[in-house]
Amino acid sequence: MTNMGRDTSTIAMDTQSFNAIAALAKEEAGLVLPTGKMTMVQSRLRKRLVETGQQDYESYCKFVCSAAGAEERRYMISALTTNVSHFFRESHHFDILRTRVLPVLLQKARNGERIRIWSAGCSSGQEPYSISMCLQAAAPELAQRDVLILGTDIDPAILEKAEAAEYSEQQIAGIPDDMRRNYLEFDKAKQTYQVTPAIKRLVRFRELNLLRDWPMKGQFDVVFCRNVVIYFDPETQASLWPRFRQRINNDGWIFLGHSERIADSALSLFEPNGMTAYRVAGSKASSVGKE
Numbered sequence: 001m002t003n004m005g006r007d008t009s010t011i012a013m014d015t016q017s018f019n020a021i022a023a024l025a026k027e028e029a030g031l032v033l034p035t036g037k038m039t040m041v042q043s044r045l046r047k048r049l050v051e052t053g054q055q056d057y058e059s060y061c062k063f064v065c066s067a068a069g070a071e072e073r074r075y076m077i078s079a080l081t082t083n084v085s086h087f088f089r090e091s092h093h094f095d096i097l098r099t100r101v102l103p104v105l106l107q108k109a110r111n112g113e114r115i116r117i118w119s120a121g122c123s124s125g126q127e128p129y130s131i132s133m134c135l136q137a138a139a140p141e142l143a144q145r146d147v148l149i150l151g152t153d154i155d156p157a158i159l160e161k162a163e164a165a166e167y168s169e170q171q172i173a174g175i176p177d178d179m180r181r182n183y184l185e186f187d188k189a190k191q192t193y194q195v196t197p198a199i200k201r202l203v204r205f206r207e208l209n210l211l212r213d214w215p216m217k218g219q220f221d222v223v224f225c226r227n228v229v230i231y232f233d234p235e236t237q238a239s240l241w242p243r244f245r246q247r248i249n250n251d252g253w254i255f256l257g258h259s260e261r262i263a264d265s266a267l268s269l270f271e272p273n274g275m276t277a278y279r280v281a282g283s284k285a286s287s288v289g290k291e
């Protein structure tokens with residue numbers, strides 16, 4: 001029987017292997033995997049057993065922890081990350097973007113300054129494409145300016161989906177009707193929706209692990225880092241806030257997911273300014289329009 005046809009459904013993960021994999025996931029990607037997630041980890045890595053030809057989780061674990069398992073560690077992290085995303089998820093951030101951030105950015109762009117927005121942990125692209133749709137709707141001429149939305153993620157497999165920019169009927173549910181008409185093309189043969197070139201043109205994707213170096217040059221006007229740090233422990237989260245501060249310009253914003261907060265210890269760097277929205281502390285307008 002080939003590896004692909006192998007029945008792995010009865011192979012169970014032992015606690016020691018789980019602990020070693022959890023430690024590796026923390027070390028490599030910051031992911032916290034409590035013991036309660038053992039069944040989830042086992043099922044997500046079942047395919048990796050087959051792909052690597054390992055007989056059980058113990059031998060998989062030895063392999064993935066070894067020097068020879070360096071490439072497999074990327075696949076393992078890819079299997080362990082949660083990639084759920086939606087267009088216009090947590091719409092209050094897009095309201096802030098439209099009403100408070102974009103007017104300032106548009107002026108900057110018209111003055112010839114560069115605009116940079118970072119979707120950190122962009123998953124399959126819905127977040128950066130939603131941002132791009134907002135920008136295009138506000139000012140189509142932005143395509144002629146120095147404007148870029150950077151989407152980064154640790155997971156190369158999910159970035160391929162983001163690049164493909166092809167979504168099902170169900171996945172486009174959050175997109176307002178006028179934007180669907182303007183920014184999606186229906187592929188009859190595949191029965192999927194393709195994001196238009198005008199929207200894709202503003203977006204670039206790169207593989208990036210938030211725990212490692214951030215090789216981008218220059219600062220960002222806005223960072224979306226939503227539903228990403230929730231998988232990290234408080235120490236890892238705390239290590240990120242000063243790094244984000246360094247990368248966001250003095251008037252900039254950072255948006256987090258609904259159950260994420262900037263720790264009190266970092267509130268000297270960012271001030272709350274709306275629901276899970278933060279503005280760089282001391283920025284000109286950080287005290288205006290707080291909710």
Ligand SMILES: C[S@@+](CC[C@H](N)C(=O)[O-])C[C@H]1O[C@@H](n2cnc3c(N)ncnc32)[C@H](O)[C@@H]1O
Binds near residue numbers: 086121124226
């Ligand atoms: C739940 S998705 C969030 C997607 C999007 N931001 C949203 O809110 O809809 C979390 C993403 O974070 C990525 N991720 C997890 N750990 C990461 C790390 N250490 N560095 C970069 N991305 C990471 C995952 O691969 C996943 O695609």
